[in-house]
Amino acid sequence: MTQENLKKIKEIIQDFFEKTGLGNYKIEIKDPENSTLFVNLEIDEPKALIGERGQTLADIQRLLRIILQKKTAPDQPFYVDLDINEYKKNKKDYLKEIAIVAADEVFLTKKEKQLPPMSAFERKVVHTELASRSDISTESFGQEPERAVIIKPRF
Secondary structure: OOHHHHHHHHHHHHHHHHOOOOOOEEEEEOOOEOOEEEEEEEEOOOHHHHOHHHHHHHHHHHHHHHHHHHHOOOOOOOEEEEEEOOHHHHHHHHHHHHHHHHHHHHHHHOOOEEOOOOOHHHHHHHHHHHOOOOOEEEEEEOOOOOOEEEEEEOO
């Protein structure tokens, strides 16, 4: 991604959020990393933009990526990782903690444990967090929106 494209992207993001009438907000845009542009929005009332279980946030992220792709570099695909008031960061930390506690329980009891249904993003966080452990294994099962992670002991 060129510096010219990055400058244009920042302008488009500013314009996008100005048109929403959000009131006071602050946008931080980090330089792209592995074809991913990280955008963090700080706002006084984030609930409406995050939505239930982060669904509205995911929808805004998808829409923003489509707009940016069309207006900047249609032939150079990239991803947008939008976070609002560090919701996704905090969610990742919470999911990692749940995954570790559940995996430790599975290791001690030698009984598999099913976590609650999760979005694809949430399941990926759990799988990634536990991937390096040799005492347990993880797998996703079920159909959306009830798809969940199961943690199994390895004998």
